[in-house]
Amino acid sequence: MRDLFDRLRARVSRFTKQLTRRALTEKDIQDILSDLESGLLESDVALEVVDKIMEEARLALTGRSYGLGESIADTAMGSIKGAIRAVLGLQPYSLLEEASKARKEGRPFLVLFVGYNGTGKTTTIAKLAKLLMDNGFTCVIAASDTYRAAAIEQLEYHAPKLNVKMIKQKRGSDSAAVIYDAMDHARAKKVDVVLADSAGRVHTNVNLMDEIGKVVRVNRPDAVIFVGDALAGNDIVQ
Ligand SMILES: Nc1nc2c(ncn2[C@@H]2O[C@H](COP(=O)(O)OP(=O)(O)OP(=O)(O)O)[C@@H](O)[C@H]2O)c(=O)[nH]1
Ligand SMILES: [Mg+2]
The missing domain is CATH 3.40.50.300 (P-loop containing nucleotide triphosphate hydrolases)
Structure with a gap:
């Protein structure tokens, strides 16, 4: 899982520099989602799971706004992690x-x-x-x-x-x-x-x-x- 997140982080990190805007545009979201999709497929995630994660990620990213100095990459990764957890339905197990x-x-x-x-x-x-x-x-x-x-x-x-x-x-x-x-x-x-x-x-x-x-x-x-x-x-x- 860490390996997957590292790869996704590397993919979305180029968005860090674009951060002077306050909100993600539809184009930003499209670019992030497209990178996310390639990252998941390259990581051998099943197609139907990719589709569900994409759905959750789109919901999580839509309408997000940022203060100056915040990193889009970190915010996007937060949303992406949340989307993956939601799909996996991870329950704590002891x-x-x-x-x-x-x-x-x-x-x-x-x-x-x-x-x-x-x-x-x-x-x-x-x-x-x-x-x-x-x-x-x-x-x-x-x-x-x-x-x-x-x-x-x-x-x-x-x-x-x-x-x-x-x-x-x-x-x-x-x-x-x-x-x-x-x-x-x-x-x-x-x-x-x-x-x-x-x-x-x-x-x-x-x-x-x-x-x-x-x-x-x-x-x-x-x-x-x-x-x-x-x-x-x-x-x-x-
Ligand atoms: N570096 C590292 N080596 C490990 C770890 N766990 C096991 N190994 C080594 O990996 C090799 C295989 O470990 P085993 O525990 O025998 O693996 P196994 O799954 O039971 O193997 P099979 O019964 O043959 O299927 C051994 O040489 C272990 O010492 C680990 O956490 N880190
Ligand atoms: Mg054994």
Whole structure:
């Protein structure tokens, strides 16, 4: 998201110099919107989302006025950010609060990590376990990437360092079954949070996509965390 805003800022920054006027003209707005549209499309934003953002941005920019010395670029960026947030409908989400609610209900909170190969899922599990424990939660890790060579061993390296129990089966076993075992363990031992790994996958790999579909159906995670980089684009929707 930051990368996208940086690119948009670079695009609209040339408007800074035009700031002696008090209000944006229709032509200013057209120029800003046209740059915004190119920036969004270049950033691989889906066409229908671009259309919605453009609609919101036009509303936000129309009739805006400025005092001398104010930057059109900053004001335009403010409007654009607001438009993007409105379209994304971003709601604040606190994993700690949600995990806390589950604890009060007396059930383990299941977090499933998904994403492409090598984007940091397993490392993030270790980091999140530390964060959760620092906040008073107990955790168990499910070594549910049963597909990639050495994925289980990788977590076997992290878990003792964190002093966290890890539930595993042998390589090639059913991912959903490993998570099921980890949830059973968490219920029996009153562990607050289960952190479940998954094998890296791309949306074109039908077998692995079916597998993660099954995990979601069977294990019903409370939260699914996509670990990816800023260039992932539309493919993550798959
Ligand atoms: N610089 C940097 N490297 C990271 C970060 N997170 C993970 N890595 C490194 O990226 C590599 C892959 O990390 P993993 O956590 O194994 O990624 P993964 O998504 O579990 O990979 P697969 O299970 O193979 O799909 C490792 O060498 C990590 O040390 C990060 O936040 N910053
Ligand atoms: Mg991994």
